Amino acid sequence: MWSAVIHRRAALVTTAAAATLVGLGLLALRVVLRTSDAASQAVRLETSGSSPDAATVAAGRAIYRRGEGPSQHPITALLSPGEDPVPAAVVPCAGCHGKGGRGRPEGGVVPADLTPEVLGVPRRTAGDHPGRPAYTPALLKRAITMGLDAGGRPLEPTMPRFQMSLDDLAALVSYLPRLGHEPEPGLTDEDIRVAVVGSPAAQRAARGYFDAVARAGGVYRRSIVVGLDGEPVLAGIGGGSDRTRLVDSDEEIPWLDGAPPREPGTAPERSTFHLFPSAPGLDDATLARAEAMVLVEALRQCGREVTRERLVQALETVHRFDGELGAPLSFSRGRHIGMASPTGSP
């Protein structure tokens, strides 16, 4: 039955194991609004009940990002009719819609934009993408659990049908209007805060490079400053086991590492980028400077509206970048190791 609603703009396959998305051409329609409209829409989605407390919003954020809430009630996702539901932790909302709600492109597919500027307003029909009224909290709950959009149209089967307790559902829906409006860790109007892990020589080299960038006008008028222990950071550079203590498990921090992946042969984490596949035999300062250079290059690509998610995407487009290591560095979506061999030969 659900297969009947697959439109030709998206032929998608989900597997219970990993929700692998294969498909082309699903359009993310975006309603462009002035900021003041966006703010009032955010309020409109939010205020049909009383304003949620911080703990409720935090619970909603955890469900959105990880598919697990603080309540012990199981949260499950039905990926296709007739199959057994899987834990929502396997297919959390953020995995498809992105941490900021704007959709994480996956094999050419960009799932619906969930920011309040989009959900809070009616959408006109465009081509074969049908229109719908604005969402209310009640209609969001229906979309999440029953897979019907605000106008009652069945959503694409790629959007799983979720089951959770009413409290968890209320928390999740109270969080959605924050999507795209949460401050980015380590980012202020003036500064981009970055963690630097490594020897004193490595620290000096990275700092020296960041200071030179600041003197030359910064990155979109922001200076890059090295975060102190425990301070929130947008990104990090440097290797070693020290790193783990800085990285809280809920966050994927974009990270540049001169050292190779810890387990040779294993896929690097989604947000970590290694300069070399194996120990390069270069001194700490040279490596740290190269890491800093690549980071600054990617930050420049992000523009002023930098987020961690965009930074990861920008790093994945670094192509033949000269980090002064003897050979250029390139990353891509499937390849988070910048050079083929420690000597830099391709």
Ligand code: HEC
């Ligand atoms: C496996 C990928 C995937 C996951 C996981 C997922 N979604 Fe979706 N979602 C989609 C796709 C694709 C669409 C677009 C469906 C369509 O347009 O018919 C969508 C549409 C939606 C819509 C409707 C948007 C609109 O404009 O009508 C809402 C609301 C939504 N998702 C919320 C969520 C929430 C909340 C979660 C987590 C509990 C979640 N989604 C998890 C893929 C996903």
